[in-house]
Amino acid sequence: MIPEKLRAAWVIARRDFVAVIWSKSFVFFLLGPLFPIIVGGMAGAIGAQVQKDLDHPQVGIALPADEAARMIEAHRALADAMPGDVPDFVVLDAPWGGRTYDARAALAGHRGPGGKVDGQLAAVVSGSLAHPVLTATPERARMWQGMVALFAARAQSLAPASLPPVAVDEVATSVAKVQSGQVTTAQAGQVLLFLLTMLLAGMVLSNLVEEKANKIIEVLAASIPMDALFLGKLFAMLGVSLVGMAVWGSAWGTLLALGMKSLPTLAAPAVGWPLFFVLGFLYFAMAYLLLGSLFLSIGGMATTVREVQTLSMPVTMLQLMVFFFASYALARPGTWVDWAALAFPLSSPFAMLARAAREPAIWPHLVALGWQALCVVLIVRMGAQLFRRTVMKSGPAKGRKARKGLLAKG
Structure with a gap:
């Protein structure tokens, strides 16, 4: 025997359920979540593509010609073995302020005599291989300081000519991963x-x-x-x-x-x-x-x-x-x-x-x-x-x- 209150609740539930399901507004209710999902998906895809197209940071190498070439070679040898996204290295040839390269002016967007500033330039390595100077914003400087030191050491042959092979023993999972x-x-x-x-x-x-x-x-x-x-x-x-x-x-x-x-x-x-x-x-x-x-x-x-x-x-x-x-x-x-x-x-x-x-x-x-x-x-x-x-x-x-x-x- 069903209690009277439960029977009454069932009558109200059936009445409201049928009334809402067969109403025109229920169709718009079903379509409602699609609009923010579509707009959010399109905005996310466009934003990701724009970020991918624009965010290609480059590190300018303003070293003497022979040292710059050795720095580029060290980057080519070690970049693939390093974790994360390693920025591209480009050689800067334009003279800034006489014999020395004015890294601050280049990063500020000023053009040198006959030179053109690349919009993707995020840092400049100047000085010499023995004493490199990294000019960058604080967060980039902390992120890339060790990387520049490693590349400079490799360019001076202070680092091993070839990286030792590392044997890998893979496991399916770990406690931390689970x-x-x-x-x-x-x-x-x-x-x-x-x-x-x-x-x-x-x-x-x-x-x-x-x-x-x-x-x-x-x-x-x-x-x-x-x-x-x-x-x-x-x-x-x-x-x-x-x-x-x-x-x-x-x-x-x-x-x-x-x-x-x-x-x-x-x-x-x-x-x-x-x-x-x-x-x-x-x-x-x-x-x-x-x-x-x-x-x-x-x-x-x-x-x-x-x-x-x-x-x-x-x-x-x-x-x-x-x-x-x-x-x-x-x-x-x-x-x-x-x-x-x-x-x-x-x-x-x-x-x-x-x-x-x-x-x-x-x-x-x-x-x-x-x-x-x-x-x-x-x-x-x-x-x-x-x-x-x-x-x-x-x-x-x-x-x-x-x-x-x-x-x-x-």
Whole structure:
């Protein structure tokens, strides 16, 4: 026998779910995330290409002719064996300020007599091989000082003529690599959970405000218990969000099947990918229900759209701070910060999803899911009580005041 409140919640959930799914606005809701993704992807691709085309730093070699040639030869011999991006070396022939090369003027963009300054010139090596002088900005100077010293030593034959061969014994993985990869997976899971929650939770609030404006919510509240009404609306919007996620996931899978470049490969979480996806779904549902129940409580207290916007802003900022708190706790496992993030209801889904990526234990997730479900029930009940006090009693109270005013005038 299904309890009456659950039956009423199911009726409301089915009604809201069908109404939203078959509305025209739902199509625009599905298309909404595509626009920032397309714009962001295009901006990132263009920015990366522009950066690639423009950022080719060069180190100018302003040494005597024979020393400059030896410096270029040392660069050619050692550059491939050095880690990171080694800048190109170019010989500077233009005279600056007489016999010496004015490196400061060249880097400042001034043209010498008959000379032309290259826009990619980032540093100048002058002086001699025995006493090289590196002229560059502070960050470039610290980065390239050792490199210039090594090349100068090679050019003077102070370094070995050939580098000794190094035997390599490769291993598949290491403890540090596994832990670092799992942290990256945890961070990716937290970011995705946060984006989906913030993108989809606002539907609960907009739906409630619309029904309050049309007085539909008061008719429904007079027919069924308020907590059943709120619970039904929460699960209806959760179902709508799952439909949206299914559509977006299918579109993404289609693009991948057509040959689109996939996301970077993430390290396997400690609980394994199948269970991690299941826990991710459950923690998304809990994060959505927790945030949605707060939005419903706000919608119950607000009477106009302006009040809704004013009251929902603190909750939105709170959710952003909660995400930062859970991310901060990720780097401090076992501390009070970590335990606080696990216990606080709004941050618990984020912290527990990160825990699933780093630790294989299963029982803490059962406890956390039970605690989060209890918090959802408590927030829904408090929101329903606030709604009864602020909305359901507003009409009679105003009526009594109006009658008292008329009697006073009479």
